[in-house]
Amino acid sequence: MSKSTITESKKNPIKPLTTDKKIELYNQKITEMYPRLTCQVNLYQEQIILSQNGRHFAFQVNDKLRERLEKLLLMMDGSRSLSEIQEIIYPKNPEAINEIVHNLDRQGFIDDVVQLRVTSGIDALLELEDLTNNLFNKSLKENHFYKAINLTTGDLPINILYGFAIEYYHLFCHNCFLYSPILSFQGSTKIQQLIKELYFQKYGQDELLLAALNTIGITGDKLIETIPLTETMAMCNGLAYWANFDPLFLLSIQGVLAEKTLEAFESYIHFCEQAELDSCFIKMIKQLITTKLNRESESLTRHIFQEIPHINEEMSQRLRRQIYLFVEIYNNFYKAIWNHYSNTSDLLRRIPTI
Structure with a gap:
């Protein structure tokens, strides 16, 4: 470096950023980021303590500040941008929220705050339904029973x-x-009420189908002594697993499942009439269709997801991955009905004979 350069540098030295300037630049940087806490939040009467790997960070709070700070920390789950949080928590003084986030980030209590793709519940559901229907159209092309039941001839x-x-x-x-x-299901009371309606829509489907089977001499006592096809149990077990461990996914497939079931039964009743099955049997199947297999389930599913404000990309990907398994299980269910009952003269798979 030349002497003149050194002299010039001394005349116009590079000034270090002040703390206020650093915060201002940080605020500009994080306005559209999605902060996510990476620590445990412990709430006490006069303080809130954040804990991570044996170290702790305490906020001294009064009642008024405690409520606002608690709400802020709970909202920092990566699903909302900082500007959204500012608008909800403290729209009159957003800089105060920025300063808190800056301090938490400096302490290492915030994960790399990256923007996430967040979709509304109903938009996520529509995407999942499109994927499910596309997979059905591809996977069921070679399914003999599914093709036959959806034809009006033969x-x-x-x-x-x-x-x-x-x-x-x-x-x-x-x-x-x-x-x-x-x-x-943990959510709003509106969602819980809609799920109850969905439950009552499904309640009694088995009783109407049993009443139909009774007309051809298949009683409940006989059915107790039988077991379903392996693929039927796979369908039952898969749906039961999702009900217990991923209820959002089970809810997401209800609309398509209800629609496919209704379509199958509407075609089914046509073939029953064509084959001139027992009139009482047909009557009970029609009652099942009109009272329990209508499109109300699809409508309820849409209403449920309209009440879900957002679904992040990570969750959406998980739901999409499981669609492939669900479609495979559904496909195998229909394959098994065709393969088994077209090659046996015994309708009931009695436990003692298996």
């Missing part, structure tokens, strides 16, 4: 028609295990 063997009713009876019998766990 016929189906009587054993397959009765087998369809038997396997759906076993499936409907598990409704209590599929829907009772989600009655305690």
Whole structure:
């Protein structure tokens, strides 16, 4: 470096940033970021303590500040931008929120605050339904039973028609295990009420199907001594698992599942009439369709997801991944009905003979 350069540098030295200037630049940087706490929040009467790996950071608070600060910390889950949080918590003084976030970040209590793709609940549901329908269209092309049941021409063997009713009876019998766990779904009271309506929509489906089977001599006592097809149990177990461990996913597939079930039964009743099955059997199936298999479930699902404000990208990806498994289980369910009942003269798989 030349002497003149050194002299010039001394005349115009680079001034270090003041604390206020650093905060101003930081505020500009984080306005559209999505802060997420990486520590445990412990709430006490006069202070809030953040704990992480054996170190602690305490806020001394009064009642008024405690409520606002608690709300701020709970909202910092990565789902909202800082500008959204400012608008909700302290719109008159957003700089105060920025300063708190700056201090928490400096202490290492905030994860790398990156922008997340957040989708409204109803938009996420519509995307999932589109994916599900596309996968159904691809995977069910080679499914003999599914293709046959959706045609208005041709016929189906009587054993397959009765087998369809038997396997759906076993499936409907598990409704209590599929829907009772989600009655305690954590959300708004509006969502809980909608889930109750969904539950009552499913309640009694098995009883109407059993009444139909009774007309052809298949009683409840006989069905107790039988077991469903392996693929039917796979459907039951899969739905029961999601009900207990991922209720949001179970709710997300209800609309498509209800629609596909209704379509199948509407075609099914056509084949039953064409095969001139027992009139009482047909009457009970029609009652099942009109009272329990209408499109109300699809409507309820839409209303539920309209009450969910947002679903982040991580959750959306998890839901999408599980759609592939659900479609595979559904496809196998129909394959098994065709493969088994088209090759057997015994409608009931009695436990003693298996």
